[in-house]
Amino acid sequence: MDGMRRYKSMFLLPGLLTLFIIIIFPLLFTIRVSFSGWNVSNPHMDFIGGANFVRMLADHRFWASILRLILLAGGTVLIEYVLGFALALMVWRNVRGQRVWRVLFLVPMMTTPVVMAAIWQTIFNESLGPVNDLLGRVGLPTVQWLTSTGPATVALMTVEIWQWTPFMFLLLLAGLLSLSKEPFMAAAIDGAGPVRTFFKVTFPLMAPVSVTALIIRLIEASKMSDSVYVLTSGGPGSSTETPGYYLYIRGLKEQQTGYAGSLSLTYLVLMIVTLTIVSRLLVRTLKTRTG
């Protein structure tokens, strides 16, 4: 029996080892680092207690980035959901060129985020970009898309939404295609119009898929940083900084390894807690109302 058990666990070893190397070890290392004063002038694993965490509590730039992330992620994901659902509904039923549309809608998702953000940067460019050009042509004042706080946030959200709506679209379309026809036939018989059918039949039936799609996207959006880097570099000032990008500045640019460790640990814990609560709430509000 004992031999058998050992024999069986041998098969788990490769998986466990990989897990340890790519997840557990970095995590443990980060925890250890966060209690050290490791930085560019003092690259040692010393022990300074909770000093990094005390410093973090007073770091307004970090907390502002966390708050900003919550708004950015929540806002973009919500808009992505609405747009993705609309697009999915458009090509769900037999429409002309259904296949072409379906592939076309997925293109943004397949583009590398950095490349895409670079393209958008050109689009939003204040003097050369087509957006301001267009605004000028219709007689509207030009907007400082990347150098003033509000417009920069809008630009950032636009890029995120443009890139990730296809993902929502894909999940929601798959969900729609998996729905059985009968409830829709019954709704037609009962005399429900398209709007009523959507809110009373389609939307409730899609609740489980919606919850999954929203949660997956929220997890992904909580890591938002590459598009920030390319598009605004967190600017103007630090007004579009997300925690991911702020961590990059502290940890990699300024080489404050110990402090960045404590920040990332806090960021991780906060996100786990927040996302868990959010998913619970989503599941409760959407799923319990349906079968």
Place this chain on the structure above:
Amino acid sequence: MAQLELLDVGHCYVPGEGEDRWALKPLTVTFEAGKTYALVGPSGCGKTTLLNILSGLVSPTRGRVLFDGADMTRRSTRERNIAQVFQFPVIYTSMTVYQNLAFPLECRNWDSRRIDAKVRTVAEALGLGDRLKEPARKLNADDKQLISLGRGLVRDDVAALLMDEPLTVIDPQLKFSLRRRIREISEQFRPTVIYVTHDQYEAMSFVEELLVMKDGQVMQQGTPEELFESPRSAYVGYFIGSPSMNFLDVTQDGSGVWLAGQRLAMSWQPPAARVPAEASGAGAAQAGVLQAGIRPEYVRLASAPGPNTFPARLQAVRDHGPLRVLHVEIGGQRLALKLAREAGVPHGDTLLVELPRAKVLPYVGGQLATVVAG
């Protein structure tokens, strides 16, 4: 209620398919207002397609659909004002029982007081009166089907009530009372009812007319009585009745019709059967062969030889509750007959069976033979 007409309506699901392979071959049928019809036939014979064309869920490949003379072919399901109950329970999972039943009425903008009264009446009739507040998804399959049925019944102004094997998933106990309930409702409101079923008893028990279908065609339309007494084809004879109608191969010559070397008198004299010289194999034989058809209900046991009385060998006895079905053999051909239970099982395996002349129908090539004048 309305009179529903199908004019030369046919449907194929695969575009460009030859007409002989269509799910529903072009047909013309009239369903009169206020009458109850059943569509019976094996799976895949086009019953559901026909129903869905009537309700507008399927748009026919050709032909026109008329409601009270008005062309409805291109109208939406909503405009047709049809109630349809499907084979499997369809409920709106996010709603309560009450909301489910009220849904068709809300869609038609009834005022809430009228909805409330109607929903309660129907729920009471279906025995769901005390469960109105429950979420519909929590109910079991039977009760869910009751809800689907209820949604079909709340609107009493419908053009027609279409039911696609609605009792398939209902348990047998409930089936009986539900069937009675549907019949009561159809007698009370006199809607045009079209009922699709596999179960001929279900059909016979409450419809005025049956349509027997096969391979997308209507084989025969008539009252249960007509279909039972004079099936126009061997197929209908097989399909309606249990056990199905007996068909015995007989021969005909100048002097009459012969079965197992003995003269057989039939209801009417069939036209001289063609027996093609090259007749060989089942298909060819079927083309012109003369058969005598008789319902097991009409075959009698005889105590003494007489006209149309044949010696038979008893092969098996099957218990059918109040009746027994005897399987016998006459000259190598099988025949079933029904015997009242109190008659007891006859002794010995050699019997005499009488085929009453009035009930023996001639079939040529699987079709009821025409009466020859003179």
